[in-house]
Amino acid sequence: MVERATPLGADFRPGSYGDFADGVGVTLSEPSTGTIVEATAWPGHEKALTAALGRGTGLSLALAPGAGAYRDAKAAAFNIGPGRFLVSGKDEGLVDDLARAVSLETGTITDLSHGRTALRIEGMATEWVLAKLFALDFSLDAFPVSAGRATAHHDFFVQIQRTGDHRFDLYVFRSFARAFAMALRHAAQDVGYAIK
Amino acid sequence: MLISCPHCGPRDLAEFSYQGDATRTRPEPASTDTKAWHDYVYTRPNPAGPHHEYWQHAGGCRAHLLIVRDTLSHEIHSVALARSANASGARA
Ligand SMILES: [Zn+2]
Numbered sequence: 657m658v659e660r661a662t663p664l665g666a667d668f669r670p671g672s673y674g675d676f677a678d679g680v681g682v683t684l685s686e687p688s689t690g691t692i693v694e695a696t697a698w699p700g701h702e703k704a705l706t707a708a709l710g711r712g713t714g715l716s717l718a719l720a721p722g723a724g725a726y727r728d729a730k731a732a733a734f735n736i737g738p739g740r741f742l743v744s745g746k747d748e749g750l751v752d753d754l755a756r757a758v759s760l761e762t763g764t765i766t767d768l769s770h771g772r773t774a775l776r777i778e779g780m781a782t783e784w785v786l787a788k789l790f791a792l793d794f795s796l797d798a799f800p801v802s803a804g805r806a807t808a809h810h811d812f813f814v815q816i817q818r819t820g821d822h823r824f825d826l827y828v829f830r831s832f833a834r835a836f837a838m839a840l841r842h843a844a845q846d847v848g849y850a851i852k
Numbered sequence: 853m854l855i856s857c858p859h860c861g862p863r864d865l866a867e868f869s870y871q872g873d874a875t876r877t878r879p880e881p882a883s884t885d886t887k888a889w890h891d892y893v894y895t896r897p898n899p900a901g902p903h904h905e906y907w908q909h910a911g912g913c914r915a916h917l918l919i920v921r922d923t924l925s926h927e928i929h930s931v932a933l934a935r936s937a938n939a940s941g942a943r944a
Contacts, residue, residue: 699935721859721913737913738859738933791864806860808867808911 662686663773663833670852674845681781681847684840687825690748692772697739697763705763709733709741712757713750717741724804726819734804734817739763742804742815742827744774773833775840778823781847786824788843790814796821812836853926858933859913867911874904874918874934900924906934 662668664686672680697705706719715725717733724734731745743754748769755765777785783794789809793799804817814836815827828836841849853865873896879888900923907917916934921927 721861738915740913791866806912806914807863813911 660770663830664775664837665834668834668837668851670850672848672850673841674848676848676850679848680779680850682777682779682785682844683850683852684837684844685776685778685852687774687776688746689744689772689774690746690769691750691754692742692744692768692774692827693751693754694736694766694768695741695743695754695758695763696766698761699739701762702739705739705741705758708758708762709743709754712754713743713745722803722805724802724817726802726817728819732817732819732825734802734815736804736806736815742817744827771830772827773830775826775828775833775837776819776823777826777840777844778820779849780822781844782822782824785840785844785847786816789839790816792816794824809836809839812839853928855907855909855917855919855928856931857909857912857915857917858931859915860909863909863912867909868917869908869910871906871908871916874906898923902929 695705695709702719706717710717713731713733715727715731715733717725720735722735726732729746731750733741733743736742751767751769758765786794790807792805792807799818801818801820804815806815808814812828812832817825819825854862855865855868856862876892879885879892902920903923905919905921907919909915909917918932918934918937920929922929
């Protein structure tokens with residue numbers, strides 16, 4: 657199978673960077689996402705879409721602003737707006753499973769696998785680094801595991817899901833991914849960071 | 853300035869874009885009533901006080917919002933999803 661090229665460029669390569677003399681504060685990586693999809697319900701069909709996405713992904717998904725679900729290395733989904741979800745997974749076949757699960761009467765599935773890039777940030781200083789970029793509360797109380805938020809850093813439109821106590825997955829437009837990774841690296845400079 | 857998006861909760865102004873005056877009613881597209889079109893495009897009440905306006909949470913949930921903002925104090929009196937506000941006839 658043809659390997660999808662990373663949009664992050666040759667500069668995004670494994671190693672330790674910044675002020676890492678006392679260890680790295682965060683680790684950056686590009687999780688493998690064979691499928692990234694936006695699912696949108698027709699008005700009045702939000703509940704049906706939520707249930708259908710649950711069937712398609714095997715996740716137990718709730719219909720509430722910012723609610724999400726996550727299964728490590730399998731699938732992830734979170735609410736990004738009224739009746740809208742971002743769904744992703746390791747498997748490229750997931751997009752077909754979702755298209756089968758969501759009927760035309762319920763809503764639409766838009767394949768963004770080539771249009772978005774996921775970046776993962778994890779480590780003890782993760783909240784500190786992200787708080788430099790976004791006007792959001794990243795504390796565990798305000799932003800629980802599996803929850804998602806749609807926000808922006810200047811021109812970067814970013815959809816964020818918390819996938820661990822000290823781990824977030826950030827979805828950005830693929831054409832912005834390299835510049836956004838650079839912004840993330842600048843923000844992580846003072847805590848020291850690793851790319852893996 | 854914070855705007856409380858009905859979907860996302862309080863968010864920074866930088867995430868929102870202004871979409872225009874929500875008090876105007878667009879004439880029928882086929883209308884040739886130049887007075888009506890002139891009023892629609894140019895005549896603005898420019899109130900000093902509460903003003904109904906459309907905003908979009910462009911850097912967030914991307915919903916279109918109907919906001920009542922005080923033009924003197926910038927206080928946000930109310931925020932509703934434009935779709936439900938218009939459906940319920942809540943428009944100014
Ligand atoms: Zn919003």
